[in-house]
Amino acid sequence: MTGTRRVARGFSGKAAIAGVGFTEFSRNSGVTTLTLALRAIRAALDDAGLPPEKLDGIATHRVNDSASSAMVAQAFGIRDLPYFIDHFGGGGSSHSIVAHAAMAVSAGVANYIVCYRAINARSAFRMGGTGRGFVDSPETQYQAPYGYYTPPQQYAMIARAYMERYGADERHFGAVAVQQRENAMLNDRAMMRKPMSYDDYLASPWIAEPFRLPDCCLETDVGVAVLVCSAERARDLRQRPVLIDGATWGGGATLFSIGEPDLNVSGARHMAPRLYGMAGLSPSDVDVAMLYDCFTFAVLLQLEDYGFCERGEAGDFVLSGATRLSGNLPVNTHGGFLSEGYAHGMNHVVEAVLQLRGQAGARQVSDANIALSTGAPGYVGGVTSALLLRGDA
Amino acid sequence: MSVIERPMLPVDVDSAPYWEAIDAGELRIQQCADCGVYRWPARAMCNRCFGFEHRWPRVGGAGEVVSWIRTHRAFLPHFADDLPYATVAIRLAEQDDLILVGQLAGEAEPVIGARVRAVIRGAGGGRKLVFWEGE
Numbered sequence: 461m462t463g464t465r466r467v468a469r470g471f472s473g474k475a476a477i478a479g480v481g482f483t484e485f486s487r488n489s490g491v492t493t494l495t496l497a498l499r500a501i502r503a504a505l506d507d508a509g510l511p512p513e514k515l516d517g518i519a520t521h522r523v524n525d526s527a528s529s530a531m532v533a534q535a536f537g538i539r540d541l542p543y544f545i546d547h548f549g550g551g552g553s554s555h556s557i558v559a560h561a562a563m564a565v566s567a568g569v570a571n572y573i574v575c576y577r578a579i580n581a582r583s584a585f586r587m588g589g590t591g592r593g594f595v596d597s598p599e600t601q602y603q604a605p606y607g608y609y610t611p612p613q614q615y616a617m618i619a620r621a622y623m624e625r626y627g628a629d630e631r632h633f634g635a636v637a638v639q640q641r642e643n644a645m646l647n648d649r650a651m652m653r654k655p656m657s658y659d660d661y662l663a664s665p666w667i668a669e670p671f672r673l674p675d676c677c678l679e680t681d682v683g684v685a686v687l688v689c690s691a692e693r694a695r696d697l698r699q700r701p702v703l704i705d706g707a708t709w710g711g712g713a714t715l716f717s718i719g720e721p722d723l724n725v726s727g728a729r730h731m732a733p734r735l736y737g738m739a740g741l742s743p744s745d746v747d748v749a750m751l752y753d754c755f756t757f758a759v760l761l762q763l764e765d766y767g768f769c770e771r772g773e774a775g776d777f778v779l780s781g782a783t784r785l786s787g788n789l790p791v792n793t794h795g796g797f798l799s800e801g802y803a804h805g806m807n808h809v810v811e812a813v814l815q816l817r818g819q820a821g822a823r824q825v826s827d828a829n830i831a832l833s834t835g836a837p838g839y840v841g842g843v844t845s846a847l848l849l850r851g852d853a
Numbered sequence: 854m855s856v857i858e859r860p861m862l863p864v865d866v867d868s869a870p871y872w873e874a875i876d877a878g879e880l881r882i883q884q885c886a887d888c889g890v891y892r893w894p895a896r897a898m899c900n901r902c903f904g905f906e907h908r909w910p911r912v913g914g915a916g917e918v919v920s921w922i923r924t925h926r927a928f929l930p931h932f933a934d935d936l937p938y939a940t941v942a943i944r945l946a947e948q949d950d951l952i953l954v955g956q957l958a959g960e961a962e963p964v965i966g967a968r969v970r971a972v973i974r975g976a977g978g979g980r981k982l983v984f985w986e987g988e
Contacts, residue, residue, distance in 0.1 A: 598894045605859045605980075606954060608954050609928055613924060621942075624920070665925065666937070668925065
């Protein structure tokens with residue numbers, strides 16, 4: 461792995477996730493993003509057993525598509541909010557807000573910070589321009605005239621280069637989609653619970669070659685929230701605390717900027733040593749992984765970026781069954797964005813917490829104690845973030 | 854490739870010289886006047902030497918296909934009658950991290966590693982774009 465090996469333990473283990481909550485995953489919520497946020501936050505507070513009056517910090521990330529922290533504060537009757545962050549950004553920033561909250565409670569700035577993502581990403585605000593204007597980014601003026609504009613196209617371009625370089629093919633992409641569907645069939649909140657075989661995968665329509673429809677994440681209306689507080693405070697609440705042992709930020713160069721000549725190197729690859737270093741862990745310690753699966757291919761790349769296999773080997777790793785529920789490293793046990801739904805990253809954090817609390821029902825990984833949960837790897841948006849979580853003793 | 858009305862977006866101040874050159878039939882890429890590194894997309898400051906000075910030299914137009922995709926959905930309505938269509942990523946000979954998204958000039962399926970050369974063609978609406986043809 462490349463990257464600066466700065467091993468800073470920082471706030472490792474000082475903060476915990478004490479509660480999780482979510483709304484229904486749907487194609488049309490029929491309510492505002494504020495309502496989604498409030499429902500998810502109330503569910504997270506109820507899960508933790510924390511009275512709403514105790515809430516004193518609000519964190520969210522958004523791309524001008526969702527209710528702000530101020531709107532949520534007003535809804536909770538808060539007149540003096542000790543901590544907030546309205547983080548601009550999509551999937552690369554999803555885990556960042558949990559990291560910010562952990563840092564803030566560790567510094568004593570606030571006691572109980574809720575992190576939420578609330579989107580009507582199917583009914584109102586679809587990624588890639590449908591339902592809104594063009595994204596304000598210097599690259600788009602050079603790309604849209606060629607009909608190149610949306611996330612599936614952007615990731616497909618990287619995926620093709622990877623296939624050519626390492627001999628990966630549709631068997632590897634299909635295995636990710638099929639395995640995650642198998643997991644979703646064990647998850648009551650998942651949107652896609654119909655069985656899907658590899659033949660079904662092959663028979664599905666192209667979106668942007670080399671991606672077929674099941675290679676692409678769902679578009680979802682949903683709110684998801686997690687409650688972050690100090691480890692000590694979490695131990696006084698209802699659920700088994702999940703400690704935030706590693707929380708890092710990374711990224712910079714993208715597919716579209718100069719500075720990274722290798723199409724198959726993401727910000728996550730540079731960041732991963734810092735994440736493991738902060739937590740004092742290595743890839744072999746990870747019991748279950750929620751890897752940002754905007755597309756099947758992103759799972760393959762992150763299996764390599766986060767050190768579970770060598771470059772070019774992720775496809776065979778998945779085909780071997782290692783990432784199945786019964787394998788050594790179960791991945792996206794809820795079905796991921798491909799089959800559970802797309803909450804832009806926060807639903808990965810929730811599933812990691814449920815696994816570490818032993819509350820994942822039929823898809824529970826036995827003896828899960830360490831979980832990796834990742835944001836978008838940084839190819840397109842430029843930034844990335846991830847968490848290493850541990851069940852409290 | 855059919856001539857369709859393409860979505861030409863607003864041009865930012867830094868990139869205006871690129872588009873003016875394209876309309877004049879020339880491929881010019883912004884280059885740091887201090888250290889010679891090309892900047893893509895055009896930006897105010899060099900990300901190697903941090904200098905602000907720059908120039909806009911013509912580049913040779915030689916490149917290599919590093920990846921490609923074929924789009925089957927009309928994500929942009931302008932392309933609805935042109936589906937499916939291929940888009941390529943081209944690495945320019947001048948610098949190994951200088952990678953441009955574009956399209957081939959002909960109908961042939963792109964091949965990774967193929968050497969290509971820039972050609973500037975009309976893109977509808979009185980505008981021009983750079984395309985890539987096999988050497």
